[in-house]
Amino acid sequence: MFVLLRELQRLRRQIGLRPPGRSGSLAVRHVDAGSCNGCEHELGACFGPHYDAGRFGLSVAASPRHADALLVSGTVTTRMASPLRTAYESMPEPRWVIALGDCALGLTFLGDETELAGPVETLLPVDVFIPGCPPQPEAIAKGLLEAMDQSRGAKLGRRRLHL
Amino acid sequence: MSVPGSAIQLVPADQWRSTCEGLVDEGGRFLALYAVRENEDVAVRAAFDGPQGPTLISCTTESGVAESIVPVIPAAGWDEREAHDAYGVDFEGHRPLRALLAHPDDLSEWVVPVHGHDPYQVAVGPIHAGVIESGHFRFRVVGESILHVDLRLFYKHRGLERAAEGRPLSTGIAFAQRACAACAVSNSVAYAQAVESLQGYRPSPRLARVRTLLLELERLYNHLNDIGAACAGIGFAPGNMAFSALKERVHRLNQALSGHRFLFETIAVSRSPATIDRAAAAEARAEVETIAEDARRAWREVLFNASVQDRFLGVGRLSLDDALRLGTVGPAARASGLRRDARSDAPGLEYPGFEPASLRHSDGDVAARVNLRALEVDATVALLHELLARPAVPLAEPSAEAALEIAPGRAGIGVVESPRGETVCVLEAAEGLLTRMHLRTGSYANWPSLAHAAAGNLLPDFPLINKSFELCYSCSDR
Numbered sequence: 236m237f238v239l240l241r242e243l244q245r246l247r248r249q250i251g252l253r254p255p256g257r258s259g260s261l262a263v264r265h266v267d268a269g270s271c272n273g274c275e276h277e278l279g280a281c282f283g284p285h286y287d288a289g290r291f292g293l294s295v296a297a298s299p300r301h302a303d304a305l306l307v308s309g310t311v312t313t314r315m316a317s318p319l320r321t322a323y324e325s326m327p328e329p330r331w332v333i334a335l336g337d338c339a340l341g342l343t344f345l346g347d348e349t350e351l352a353g354p355v356e357t358l359l360p361v362d363v364f365i366p367g368c369p370p371q372p373e374a375i376a377k378g379l380l381e382a383m384d385q386s387r388g389a390k391l392g393r394r395r396l397h398l
Numbered sequence: 399m400s401v402p403g404s405a406i407q408l409v410p411a412d413q414w415r416s417t418c419e420g421l422v423d424e425g426g427r428f429l430a431l432y433a434v435r436e437n438e439d440v441a442v443r444a445a446f447d448g449p450q451g452p453t454l455i456s457c458t459t460e461s462g463v464a465e466s467i468v469p470v471i472p473a474a475g476w477d478e479r480e481a482h483d484a485y486g487v488d489f490e491g492h493r494p495l496r497a498l499l500a501h502p503d504d505l506s507e508w509v510v511p512v513h514g515h516d517p518y519q520v521a522v523g524p525i526h527a528g529v530i531e532s533g534h535f536r537f538r539v540v541g542e543s544i545l546h547v548d549l550r551l552f553y554k555h556r557g558l559e560r561a562a563e564g565r566p567l568s569t570g571i572a573f574a575q576r577a578c579a580a581c582a583v584s585n586s587v588a589y590a591q592a593v594e595s596l597q598g599y600r601p602s603p604r605l606a607r608v609r610t611l612l613l614e615l616e617r618l619y620n621h622l623n624d625i626g627a628a629c630a631g632i633g634f635a636p637g638n639m640a641f642s643a644l645k646e647r648v649h650r651l652n653q654a655l656s657g658h659r660f661l662f663e664t665i666a667v668s669r670s671p672a673t674i675d676r677a678a679a680a681e682a683r684a685e686v687e688t689i690a691e692d693a694r695r696a697w698r699e700v701l702f703n704a705s706v707q708d709r710f711l712g713v714g715r716l717s718l719d720d721a722l723r724l725g726t727v728g729p730a731a732r733a734s735g736l737r738r739d740a741r742s743d744a745p746g747l748e749y750p751g752f753e754p755a756s757l758r759h760s761d762g763d764v765a766a767r768v769n770l771r772a773l774e775v776d777a778t779v780a781l782l783h784e785l786l787a788r789p790a791v792p793l794a795e796p797s798a799e800a801a802l803e804i805a806p807g808r809a810g811i812g813v814v815e816s817p818r819g820e821t822v823c824v825l826e827a828a829e830g831l832l833t834r835m836h837l838r839t840g841s842y843a844n845w846p847s848l849a850h851a852a853a854g855n856l857l858p859d860f861p862l863i864n865k866s867f868e869l870c871y872s873c874s875d876r
Contacts, residue, residue, distance in 0.1 A: 273579030347557025
């Protein structure tokens with residue numbers, strides 16, 4: 236195990252990740268509403284050793300009740316529309332919605348009409364869009380930070396509430 | 399080969415089961431079963447692999463009723479349930495025929511009843527706690543032990559097969575590719591092979607080489623990911639992080655070689671859109687070597703860590719008999735001692751003298767499945783070493799005009815070993831347009847085996863057992 240830890244330390248030095256240079260935090264709940272698993276892999280990589288989104292105060296919350304933002308990937312299938320709404324309704328306010336990937340944005344619409352409820356925007360108010368198929372880890376981190384900035388603005392009373 | 403593709407052999411409805419049984423008795427292996435609409439009727443088709451290549455048989459249902467083949471081929475269980483839900487076929491002898499694709503509200507319509515002293519239910523999903531795909535598991539538990547688990551997938555069902563119908567054969571590949579990012583190359587190659595078989599096009603050695611290279615790159619990042627995932631399954635963060643880092647390096651290698659981290663759009667029908675030059679191949683070869691070296695070092699740390707092995711050994715056991723019966727494929731099947739890998743007989747790809755990986759102790763537990771992947775990483779690295787050394791410059795191939803006349807009553811079948819196991823694509827077409835596409839991935843084949851292996855284990859070990867199979871939801875849901 237110590238060999239692994241030493242290697243990881245060496246890797247971190249090699250990559251030379253810059254210090255975040257900012258403060259704040261954003262807890263994200265991810266919902267796969269019908270993606271091809273690409274966005275999930277890249278989101279995982281975003282929190283992996285090469286990108287370490289955690290150093291910006293970003294984290295993945297296990298429950299929507301503990302989340303500031305809902306991160307939705309995939310064109311929403313008819314079967315996932317209701318669990319997605321339930322997750323959104325379970326969140327404390329104020330809350331943010333981030334659409335992750337081209338499918339969630341409605342840029343690709345691959346599938347049978349009867350099985351798809353539509354892009355995330357047609358079901359929930361989306362605050363941040365992260366395009367890409369799948370979006371690369373840097374792009375995901377940037378999108379999440381944008382949501383974090385929005386949430387800061389909200390603390391100063393500049394944010395509408397979605398009820 | 400006079401007429402391209404496989405003939406769809408018609409079988410009388412009352413001989414459906416006996417014909418399927420006969421094919422298996424002659425050494426055939428069940429590949430897939432699906433339904434298709436024919437004029438006013440619904441027909442059921444089953445594909446088998448045999449010494450003479452794939453066979454496809456069909457029977458027209460009598461007012462929607464067909465004989466079930468599950469009593470003789472249990473591996474077709476999910477296939478029949480899906481055909482029932484999507485095409486309304488009633489399978490005589492498959493009782494109860496529980497809902498799979500359909501999501502009825504009534505629990506009794508899709509779960510196996512459990513009786514006894516004090517069993518209780520644990521419902522998990524469709525939204526999971528981590529960054530995981532969506533799907534629902536219904537556990538029946540006594541104390542900490544799993545008595546039985548029912549899987550309710552298809553939350554991510556996008557109707558890709560139906561959406562592909564009516565599309566030209568060359569563009570339908572998008573539906574196979576987007577079924578799953580992590581198996582994009584495998585699914586696309588299976589699709590491309592099915593079309594090429596239908597059109598009578600034989601891939602050139604050069605095309606075979608590029609596809610083999612891309613398939614192995616896909617396997618490399620998936621296997622590294624899966625070993626890391628198993629470490630995550632027991633909360634061994636250093637192992638998870640080490641293998642995530644290795645996986646990331648393969649993604650970057652893929653990006654440098656093909657322009658996409660997941661190798662999207664590198665496979666097309668009868669040609670190769672991927673262009674890989676000598677210099678890039680040489681660099682990639684050196685990088686694969688260093689990744690392999692680091693992977694071996696990290697793997698030793700996992701393998702000789704007593705507390706890790708203590709959690710892996712003896713958990714989630716799948717016996718060889720069960721693997722054979724349930725039609726388990728891929729690393730999971732090989733970890734149970736089944737020496738079967740679609741790469742050992744892969745026309746159209748370049749695997750000379752390929753031997754399936756096998757363990758000294760094929761115990762079929764989590765340890766065996768993880769160990770087997772580590773073995774396969776070595777094999778894949780050796781293959782890549784060879785493939786990248788002679789990159790038959792340039793690795794791209796000009797578009798070839800294949801015969802576009804498709805003989806009626808024939809189908810194309812493509813079989814590819816994906817990182818999760820054998821993936822089968824069956825295509826039917828008329829006048830150059832798809833009339834039916836069926837994709838049965840390694841994940842789809844293995845979900846029932848996972849449920850079977852989980853029974854009798856501790857509920858908290860389920861995430862670990864799940865990760866040792868590491869099946870895709872999107873590949874199965876389509």
